[in-house]
Amino acid sequence: MADQEQIHHPVEHQVEVDRPHLLPIYTNAFDRVFISIVLLVAIHLLWMRFLEAYLPLEIATIISLVVGYIIIRRG
Amino acid sequence: MRKTRTGWLLLAPSMIILFVVGIVPFIYVLYVGFFDWNLFSASREMNFTGVDNYRQLVFDPLFLDALWVTIRFTFFAVVSQLIIGFFLAQMLLRDFPGKSFFRTIHTIPLMIAPIAIGAIWRLLTIPGFGPVPFLLDRWFDFDFNIGTNASQAFLAIVIMDIWHWTPFVTLTMLAGLSALPVEPREAALVDGANGWQVFRYITLPQMQPVVLTVLFIRIMDGLRTVDEINMLTNGGGPGTSTRTVGIHIFRVVFPQTDYGYGSAMSLLTLYLTIVACWFLFVSLTQVRRR
Numbered sequence: 525m526a527d528q529e530q531i532h533h534p535v536e537h538q539v540e541v542d543r544p545h546l547l548p549i550y551t552n553a554f555d556r557v558f559i560s561i562v563l564l565v566a567i568h569l570l571w572m573r574f575l576e577a578y579l580p581l582e583i584a585t586i587i588s589l590v591v592g593y594i595i596i597r598r599g
Numbered sequence: 600m601r602k603t604r605t606g607w608l609l610l611a612p613s614m615i616i617l618f619v620v621g622i623v624p625f626i627y628v629l630y631v632g633f634f635d636w637n638l639f640s641a642s643r644e645m646n647f648t649g650v651d652n653y654r655q656l657v658f659d660p661l662f663l664d665a666l667w668v669t670i671r672f673t674f675f676a677v678v679s680q681l682i683i684g685f686f687l688a689q690m691l692l693r694d695f696p697g698k699s700f701f702r703t704i705h706t707i708p709l710m711i712a713p714i715a716i717g718a719i720w721r722l723l724t725i726p727g728f729g730p731v732p733f734l735l736d737r738w739f740d741f742d743f744n745i746g747t748n749a750s751q752a753f754l755a756i757v758i759m760d761i762w763h764w765t766p767f768v769t770l771t772m773l774a775g776l777s778a779l780p781v782e783p784r785e786a787a788l789v790d791g792a793n794g795w796q797v798f799r800y801i802t803l804p805q806m807q808p809v810v811l812t813v814l815f816i817r818i819m820d821g822l823r824t825v826d827e828i829n830m831l832t833n834g835g836g837p838g839t840s841t842r843t844v845g846i847h848i849f850r851v852v853f854p855q856t857d858y859g860y861g862s863a864m865s866l867l868t869l870y871l872t873i874v875a876c877w878f879l880f881v882s883l884t885q886v887r888r889r
Contacts, residue, residue: 549885573657
């Protein structure tokens with residue numbers, strides 16, 4: 525009975541959509557996490573050096589987290 | 600399942616050792632980098648300061664100057680070593696009289712401790728005493744003084760590092776060149792390729808993994824060189840012209856006992872080393888997206 529139900533259900537295929545990528549190289553999940561951490565550190569250091577006198581460091585943290593999320597999701 | 604468990608059991612000792620000697624000190628340095636900690640102060644306590652050490656770091660002219668010296672030193676030394684090492688390896692592939700003797704003599708600097716290398720070069724270049732300034736003055740009327748001339752001191756540390764580490768590059772390249780298959784080279788020669796074309800399109804692409812390995816090892820070594828430069832130029836002199844990051848960290852951590860700031864500097868150096876190697880690796884090996 526259960527087999528018959530499965531037969532009647534339509535088969536669902538996972539279609540891989542070729543979304544536009546941000547990075548110019550092929551990456552795996554580890555690469556993307558690594559790039560996000562590297563960017564997080566770089567953004568904070570550069571922010572402290574050049575922008576912290578005008579804007580608080582928390583903005584750099586938010587920007588880094590957003591950039592990291594985008595890279596991990598769509599790298 | 601049983602096989603997997605046995606595999607993990609066999610791997611466990613190495614992983615535990617790696618964790619204890621690699622990961623734990625790294626986490627500890629990361630932790631200390633967020634504190635103001637002077638072991639010889641009245642309180643001896645670790646005061647949490649957040650990112651203050653890093654904030655101080657990006658404005659510290661001595662650290663930034665040391666970083667620039669280190670980058671220049673590593674660039675000139677590693678590029679020279681790769682070029683000289685590659686040509687020496689090519690030379691050692693061929694037979695010539697005294698080849699074994701030359702190979703033995705050429706490898707000697709590798710066996711000497713870096714601090715002894717620094718001492719040897721100090722004796723060679725010390726003004727008024729060493730044979731190098733004496734002969735340069737006698738033959739070319741050239742005043743060579745690493746005690747007062749910053750450019751000459753920088754040149755001396757680069758030449759010393761090239762002398763010390765080129766044999767390592769040569770031996771590694773020689774192993775790589777000896778292991779290359781001869782068929783592609785012979786086929787190219789039959790097809791009419793000249794020496795340069797064989798080198799550029801056959802030898803160099805085949806040698807890429809070896810060149811990359813040597814490059815990474817030498818960049819990592821170059822960025823953390825301390826002892827031989829400290830010995831040769833007496834702590835990075837004249838002034839701060841040869842003070843590398845390693846020497847700077849040493850001078851901050853030990854005489855000033857500023858462990859928090861020293862940890863922050865060490866971490867930033869590690870960060871730059873990893874990023875430099877990663878960029879190099881990606882740019883030389885990764886396939887670009889269309």
